[in-house]
Amino acid sequence: MSQAPSEERLRELQGKMIPVAELLTLFGTRVRNDQSVLFITQTLKDAGLSTVPYFANCNGRAHVHIVPLESVAEPDQEPDVQGGEQEGDGLTPGALPHQSFRIGDLPASHSGVDSVPPDATVTQATYLMRTKNYSQVPVIEGMTTLHGAVTWSSVAKMYETNAATGLVNAIVDDPPIADSRQDFFSLLPIISEYGYVLVRDSSGQFTGIVTGADITERFDATAWPFFVVGEIEFRLRKCLGTALDSDNIRAVQPNNKKTGQITDLMFNGYVKLLDGHQQNPALRPLADQNWQALGWAGVDRVQFVHQLDRVRAIRNMIAHFDPEPLSKRLSDELRQFVGLLRQLT
Numbered sequence: 001m002s003q004a005p006s007e008e009r010l011r012e013l014q015g016k017m018i019p020v021a022e023l024l025t026l027f028g029t030r031v032r033n034d035q036s037v038l039f040i041t042q043t044l045k046d047a048g049l050s051t052v053p054y055f056a057n058c059n060g061r062a063h064v065h066i067v068p069l070e071s072v073a074e075p076d077q078e079p080d081v082q083g084g085e086q087e088g089d090g091l092t093p094g095a096l097p098h099q100s101f102r103i104g105d106l107p108a109s110h111s112g113v114d115s116v117p118p119d120a121t122v123t124q125a126t127y128l129m130r131t132k133n134y135s136q137v138p139v140i141e142g143m144t145t146l147h148g149a150v151t152w153s154s155v156a157k158m159y160e161t162n163a164a165t166g167l168v169n170a171i172v173d174d175p176p177i178a179d180s181r182q183d184f185f186s187l188l189p190i191i192s193e194y195g196y197v198l199v200r201d202s203s204g205q206f207t208g209i210v211t212g213a214d215i216t217e218r219f220d221a222t223a224w225p226f227f228v229v230g231e232i233e234f235r236l237r238k239c240l241g242t243a244l245d246s247d248n249i250r251a252v253q254p255n256n257k258k259t260g261q262i263t264d265l266m267f268n269g270y271v272k273l274l275d276g277h278q279q280n281p282a283l284r285p286l287a288d289q290n291w292q293a294l295g296w297a298g299v300d301r302v303q304f305v306h307q308l309d310r311v312r313a314i315r316n317m318i319a320h321f322d323p324e325p326l327s328k329r330l331s332d333e334l335r336q337f338v339g340l341l342r343q344l345t
């Protein structure tokens with residue numbers, strides 16, 4: 001989990017050259033994924049700082065110079081689209097490659113395994129299942145040798161067939177197993193059929209159990225931001241499309257797609273429509289006209305545009321289906337902005 005150092009600590013670094021790894025460690029992380037890059041960039045920006053070169057897309061062994069923000073272009077600033085270029089989706093230039101979503105990306109896959117040894121009794125296995133509210137418990141010897149799994153169904157079958165009451169007769173011999181590097185979506189049919197899958201790492205040790213409940217919880221955290229961003233975009237288009245002149249919309253569109261339709265814009269286009277301090281001076285007076293046309297007298301324009309730009313960055317992050325759910329801070333930003341739009345529309 002990323003952590004923010006104090007502004008005082010960050011300002012002490014101004015003018016210094018430090019390794020990228022040291023900067024990441026300062027923020028409590030070792031990796032440069034979308035969420036950590038967004039968090040570090042914004043925290044540095046809040047302290048009036050940036051890095052040269054931009055820490056997110058330079059070599060991992062490189063050193064970066066901590067400099068005042070005004071001395072460099074903002075790293076997530078999107079260039080104005082000119083000529084025949086297509087308007088992009090606002091993704092950070094030089095973003096890191098994105099790999100497939102793996103079963104090992106779920107917290108339950110590496111949170112440990114409660115198991116019983118092969119010489120345990122059925123009562124010991126069922127007691128563990130009752131007290132921990134498990135539907136199954138694996139039978140593992142030495143964390144690597146799997147003898148099977150005890151489930152409520154297998155226990156019931158033992159009693160129904162009048163088999164001897166021993167662990168060997170209450171075991172499912174071939175429980176589902178997955179390597180932590182396996183593609184998550186390819187394993188969904190297995191989890192749906194069995195209700196769980198045992199996960200082991202590259203060393204062969206069992207590191208966790210992923211159940212249907214884990215997937216429900218994870219996708220609840222993952223799906224919510226998509227729906228909220230979708231509602232934000234719907235409400236923005238409803239407001240902007242009704243109030244703004246089509247010529248002003250064309251002004252922020254690329255030359256090969258000047259339709260004048262608000263539905264052909266993406267979030268960086270919405271920002272350009274309203275930002276009175278944007279990089280392109282030709283768009284600033286049009287942005288002033290657009291803001292006046294909305295008639296939101298009680299809304300602070302600078303704060304609104306700042307929040308809108310933050311939503312743009314968050315949208316780009318969740319569009320990659322980052323393995324880590326949004327932090328509470330980013331979720332709260334989406335919640336606050338959609339709440340404001342609901343009041344305005």
